[in-house]
Amino acid sequence: MFVWDATELNPEQAAAVEEPSSVFLVACPGSGKTRTLTYKIAYELSQRTDKRIVVAITYTHRAADEIQERIEALGVDISALWIGTIHSFCLEWIIKPYGIYVPELARGYTVLDRHDREKMLDRLCSVYRSVTFYDCEYYFEGDGYRLGCADTRKHDSIHQVLAAYFRELADTRRIDFELILWYSQVLIRNQPHIAALLSQVFSYVLVDEYQDTKQIQYNLVGAILRAGAGRTKTFIVGDPNQAIYGSLGGYAISVSNFRALTGIPIREMVLRLNYRSSARIIGHFSNFNVHTTDIEGAGEMVGFPSHVTYNRLVAHDDLHDELIRLIQKSLAEGHAPEEICVLAPWWILLASTTRKLVALLPDQQFDGPGLVPFSNDPDNFWFKLSKILLTDSSPQMLVRRMRWARDVIADLRDFGVDTAKISQRSLLRESNSLAIGALLETGPAALNLV
Numbered sequence: 001m002f003v004w005d006a007t008e009l010n011p012e013q014a015a016a017v018e019e020p021s022s023v024f025l026v027a028c029p030g031s032g033k034t035r036t037l038t039y040k041i042a043y044e045l046s047q048r049t050d051k052r053i054v055v056a057i058t059y060t061h062r063a064a065d066e067i068q069e070r071i072e073a074l075g076v077d078i079s080a081l082w083i084g085t086i087h088s089f090c091l092e093w094i095i096k097p098y099g100i101y102v103p104e105l106a107r108g109y110t111v112l113d114r115h116d117r118e119k120m121l122d123r124l125c126s127v128y129r130s131v132t133f134y135d136c137e138y139y140f141e142g143d144g145y146r147l148g149c150a151d152t153r154k155h156d157s158i159h160q161v162l163a164a165y166f167r168e169l170a171d172t173r174r175i176d177f178e179l180i181l182w183y184s185q186v187l188i189r190n191q192p193h194i195a196a197l198l199s200q201v202f203s204y205v206l207v208d209e210y211q212d213t214k215q216i217q218y219n220l221v222g223a224i225l226r227a228g229a230g231r232t233k234t235f236i237v238g239d240p241n242q243a244i245y246g247s248l249g250g251y252a253i254s255v256s257n258f259r260a261l262t263g264i265p266i267r268e269m270v271l272r273l274n275y276r277s278s279a280r281i282i283g284h285f286s287n288f289n290v291h292t293t294d295i296e297g298a299g300e301m302v303g304f305p306s307h308v309t310y311n312r313l314v315a316h317d318d319l320h321d322e323l324i325r326l327i328q329k330s331l332a333e334g335h336a337p338e339e340i341c342v343l344a345p346w347w348i349l350l351a352s353t354t355r356k357l358v359a360l361l362p363d364q365q366f367d368g369p370g371l372v373p374f375s376n377d378p379d380n381f382w383f384k385l386s387k388i389l390l391t392d393s394s395p396q397m398l399v400r401r402m403r404w405a406r407d408v409i410a411d412l413r414d415f416g417v418d419t420a421k422i423s424q425r426s427l428l429r430e431s432n433s434l435a436i437g438a439l440l441e442t443g444p445a446a447l448n449l450v
């Protein structure tokens, strides 16, 4: 039996974990949402009375890895757990087994990875002066697709780019991440036995970060829960104040709409205690709340005398100089570099700011978006291999690196390499023996380690 003590979960968290019915959990920032979700999964896995599977849908592969590792560390058997992103879920449970029912997928398909998608869209955009790959984000809603680009003047060109993009995908029998969702919805809609079957296979469907979930994703989860008529339960957690993907169709559904969608009884619960911030920061945050939530400081930093200022005098063009002045001032006052953090409202601003700061403060080490040589793409073989090569061979990393090694070997096998003599351990041993400096000098040839 999985148990915990009072220092691990507060009463609100414990109540959500032990709640026997389905739960809609609204968790304020820093309230231990991930911890609660992790314990809930562990609790339900340990309570299982049948062979059904517990499904947890996370926003990123990284979150899935982290939660899975935390559950393993709690000593709970994870053999009945499936955890991953909604796209992996759809591929694994809907597209692979039932894709044959969709004419566009019936003759086979491959999934376009992010890198190839970017290259293809770059090429298709090149004939239009003002449109770039970044403008071409889209998502499906209702019976059509919508554009993420806020600049409506570009929409005609983007629609033309996407028409060519969809044609090329169809001609080469490829699907991208949005099409995975789209075809899953088509299958779930047209073949009601799929949702019925999945509801028999799953005892629980847990969803993280619901505030960034799209209509099509709610529909997929909703269809399975509805088909289960209460036999499949749900635990959906998020924070309506932390929604960041509105432009890509994500939104925080209300509990009443989620109940209507699923047709099952769901209890609304909250996590109000914030463990991360000082009372001053929590007070400041309340100015930006879009949904009224009650937040109370409970962490060690609650009494920290945070300094919150609002500068209306710095011109936009001088922003980077001002950031440098603030960083240098903090360093001169004795703060460690790793205690300094710069935030921006949009990811794109953050990427360009990071690059400028790196150029202007060459003596400091920065970590931020826009600095990696290639993007965090879990489908890219080189990304997986570089994770093994660039991480320490410490005991804490062993389980994780073993899993990466397993993925790399599986990919090699798919590429046609004879992997009979390569084990996870031998791959790690080889990687550990490589000196990274030499590797960087010799370039890709040195990566030819198998």
Ligand SMILES: Nc1ncnc2c1ncn2[C@@H]1O[C@H](COP(=O)(O)OP(=O)(O)OP(=O)(O)O)[C@@H](O)[C@H]1O
Binding pocket: 007, 008, 009, 010, 013, 027, 028, 029, 030, 031, 032, 033, 034, 035, 036, 275, 276
């Ligand atoms: N019951 C608890 N007692 C003490 N500390 C806790 C408790 N629950 C969570 N924490 C701490 O609070 C911090 C935030 O936890 P976590 O990252 O799980 O929160 P979150 O709600 O997922 O955050 P976010 O705002 O990023 O969504 C972590 O440092 C965690 O260790």
